[in-house]
Amino acid sequence: MATYVEIIRHEFPDIDSELFQYVTGVLDSSAADFESVDEIFEAIGDVLQEVSVSKNEDDVREICQKMFNTLKLTSNSSKSNVLLKAPIQLSKMTGHSDYKTEDVKGIWMMRRDLGTTVDAKKLEKAEARLKAKQEKRTEKSSQKTASPLVLEEASASQASNKKENRLEASGKNKSYDIKIENFDVSYGDRSLLTGADLHLAYGRRYGLVGRNGLGKTTLLKMMSARSLRIPSHITILHVEQEVVGDETQALQSVLECDTVREGLLKAEKELTAKLNSGVSDGTESGRLTEIYAKLEEIEADKAPARASVILAGLGFSSKMQQQMTREFSGGWRMRLALARALFAKPDLLLLDEPTNMLDVRAILWLENYLQTWQSTILVVSHDRNFLNAVATDIVYLHSQRLETYRGDYENFVKTKEERLKNQQREYEAQQQYREHIQVFIDRFRYNANRASQVQSKLKLLEKLPELKPLEKELEVTIRFPDNFEKLSPPILQLTEVDFHYSTEHPIFINLSVSADQDSRICIVGENGAGKTTLLRILLGDLTPVQGIRHAHRNLKIGYFCQHHVDQLEMNVSSVELLALKFPGRPEEEYRHQLGGYGISGDLAVRPVASLSGGQKSRVAFAQMTMAHPNFYILDEPTNHLDMETIEALGNALQKFKGGVILVSHDERLIRMVCKELWVCGCGTVKRVDGGFDEYKDILQEQFRKEGFL
Template sequence: MFVYIFLILQGIPNPPHPFEDGEEVYDAIGGLLQGSSADCKNEDDIRDICQQMFNTLKLYRPDLDLCFSPVNFIHFFFHTPPQTVDARKLEKAEAKLKQKQGRRNERDSQKTTSPLVLEEASASQASSKKDSRVDLSGKNRTYDIRIENFDVSFGERSLLQGAELSLSTGRRYGLIGRNGLGKTTLLKMLASRSLRVPAHITILHVEQEVAGDDTGALQSVLESDMVREGLLTEERLLNARIANGTAEGMETVRLSEIYAKLEEIEADKAPARASIILCGLGFSPKMQTLTTKEFSGGWRMRLALARALFAKPDLLLLDEPTNMLDVRAILWLENYLQTWQTTILVVSHDRNFLNAVVTDIIHLHSQRLESYRGDYENFVKTKEDRLKNQQREYEAQFQYREHIQVFIDRFRYNANRAAQVQSKLKLLEKLPELKPLEKETEVTLKFPDNFEKLSPPVLQLDEVEFYYNTDQRLFTQLSVSADLESRICIVGENGAGKSTMLKLLMGELTPVNGIRHAHRNLKIGYFSQHHVDQLDLNVCSIELLLNKFPGRNEEEYRHQLGGYGITGELATRPVASLSGGQKSRVAFAQMTMPCPNFYILDEPTNHLDMETIEALAKALNKFKGGVVLVSHDERLIRLVCRELWVCEHGNVRRVEGGFDEYRDILQEQFRKEGYL
């Protein structure tokens, strides 16, 4: 307060105002006034003075013809000579003022930064006392899981209502459904035990990458087996006590038990088993000796998967495991999981992976879960049969109701038929509610192609050499070309240089030697496998397009997003709150808005549901421009690509036999290397 008055008296223009009202002035100096003036003992008088001071300070402007000296300023308020100020009261008043100013600054900071608060998932489940008693007693040691009558929500949105989930031990379940319906959320609710899973069942959810530290890759995998690690630690402690001569008799007996247990779980074979898993997922012997902090995020995710496979939990939860893998690692994982002994629940949109791995399908739709025996192809056939039966049943019920209604309408006013009409009315009321068949909306994507034809070569790399450092030459004498008719898929192991090659094609990277040639009218649309990093997550999809392509009306942005399934309130939600597949659709909408005539797509199927992958394949086939894509999705490759290029050993070669030949080559490698 006094600092503020001093600044005014010194003629400093518009000093920062520390008070919001007269009450805050009273809080700051009321006690001081009461102790310094004999005329101001009444609390109401002091409050009035504080209000006058606030009004005067608020109205004061340095440009007014008004001169305040320290004497007449004090006289204006107190009409008495200044008294001696109580130092303790002054300190207390200043501390209180400082505290208030701090709170105000904090409020102002919150207003200006406007942090994005995301919704949270929650689950609720009906239970009985009997269920709780059985669970607590420990008598129910079955490894089957049955969760009845549960709800799952995400913020205010209901994802599942009155749902049931049954998982039999040893079965492998594929959880499928459209993007944004709650598949990932359901896995998280199971992993966190927000849904009641028996306490004796161990759960592992492969969700986050392994932390980077000084632990070696192989050792990190070995440490995931907590039972083995616990036994080995106890063995070392007991051997140390025996060596020191401090061990007791019972400890020697315990050591014998530990040795027997280690032999039972084949602990000596664990390093070899962990190494096979790592090799299958693409870790070379040299890579297995590196520390976890030396790997990128993608490789740490592979480590997380390797740890889960090695630990063998009772319930393994996998969320899009193929997203982080190349074709070679996917084929190995398919083979490995086919012999899995415990229960798996996997979310995947890879049709071929599901056909190779799962024994059952769980379909999430209309806020409920439906189970189907068999792989994905069997699910499609069974679902079609169910829909046909439901349609026939609906039509039969509709005709029956129509027949009854015709009788009622015909004889409604006939006295002789009154009893029969009443009977028919009661019969109509007792019939179950007639619900039309629920059909999921068809997904459609379209890539605009209103552009002129370009004469080849449209895009070409000629004798290109490229490296990030001289010790690691990625490409030597790389020569490839593409035109507007091209449908090319590039495959190869992670780290072989696929994404680097795409950047060379786009001109984002400059060859060390060689030439990149591109047609002068070539307009490339690029979809990155890290597309989420290119989106502003704090705005809604409409604002995102507005910021990227200003000058159009909201209806145009909505129309563009609607073409990729982002409609209604989805378009007004913060991008951060969308599912992975919905973010991919926003990225497609952004990529296609300038109407490119050539697309370069790096892993475009990550997070997309199967219906959208099918729609993507159809859209690419209808598109009249060129397409080069990197993908691990066998279904998309088979539907779209006319050429298959394998990126390996510093070059790119064309596989004449397409994906079938490439798959056979990989399977033969697995057999030779002993990974199967």
């Protein structure tokens, strides 16, 4: 394809040198800024029309189209070439110019020939227009960089219920059941729930499920903020944010959640101090007696032991319970927030993906603990086994409404499938009945003798309830590209490896493990046992203190970090994110890659920050697999994913022809994918031959010994 310089020379052979310099200079300096033909025409169209009287506006616009195509092609292939072409060619052209250049110091300092036919005012106007456009672009770009991204906000509305309002105002409502009826929830201009109803019976444990991005987390936030009508006497605790780190000890931080106990202890301390100081009004003894009675009534002396049991169950050792909260990482502070909520025993406990922050041991403990919970729980979770162990009911969010099913998750799946089959059968039967009636109507519509029958049939059609066809959710599919050659084992190996961050605390001693392209390995162990450290040594990010890491020369690892989602660029769209990571490819390729992970249409061009946690995870998967690795190391990949996506992930890993090392607490995924189980801890890695079942038995036995069961 001809360059834009050649196009100008060919289309405008009589163009003078100064004007040629101007036009090519504009195209050269602003090539990357032009986004359409109209912008090129706006910048230089008027000038080019003045050059040739034989060309009208349409002719010039067509020439601009040719130059736009050339600019884009050149820009995609090599931006550096674009910057060099015009100056080199312009310097050559000075030899063919009619101007005297002896006293010219630079090509842009040439004096204008008085004989030129170009309209000087139009030239100045074009220059001014281009300058203003460039300034506007610069300003817009700087604003985009400097200004923080403003995200849409969630909101909720609910139809007024006069009876409930009167009951609430009178203070006679003593029920702890929750009925939220006819309410809407939206996020920005997107409706998440419309005319929905939610009934929560006191003492039951509800699992809230549904696809990523439909509004589960938003619903919990609206309930926690009481944007939806919940009786004021019902206490609510939403485990959403980590505990703020300060000088408070972990155990004391949990105890402080019992405000009644804390208030009584504070009053006791003040009254005792007055009595000891001799400054007394004579009433202290009586008030102290009342306080002691109340403390005994609420079993205040047992509170530290109860708080300690909760913390221990969530993985806090005796030493950790005495540490200040500021010494803990974000994950441990989230555990602390969960411990505080469990200790406080609210009437309604709202949990959003509580298993994300826990290891397998802590999840099993939490399952056992919640099974004896006395008040109401509403938990968002995508851990199938956790819901089977904890939930007494399932609330299913879909099609902007809520449906409640009795039983655990497995029962929900069976009941939902049966309900959908019945709906489909009912719809098909009605359609056949409608067609049968319509045939009669069409046949005898103009038969006077059958007029009354036709009218009767028409009325019958009108009275039939309108059944809608079954709304099938789009099936989630994930595929990991595996068009690569087979590598001879071992492709990844650690031999007699020692590793520590400080000599006083060794992480691994004399560790030897290996993996090949057929490996399906799951690494489990308590938080802090060294699982992520092991992955980083395998990746080559950490160098062993002693020992050898061997990796096949053709090994190409795809790594999914458990914090990968938080490390995505939030202010750009998913398409732009892939373009930044893998530049130079057509937009269709980025969209196709994202579409394979369920990020398509409007989702692909929305800011990453506005996506749900699960949608961000899918974007991270799309980014990771675009380089076509032949081995995957995945650290907690199921966090934030819905069950359908976890299922699709498991199926994809089963079909993948490369190797997989997985750190996960999701029992369903582990059972689907992994052939080997490595338990990390005590400075080494042990293989459990009995797989996940044997590991669970080991943990349950530990609980019995520690008195948790």
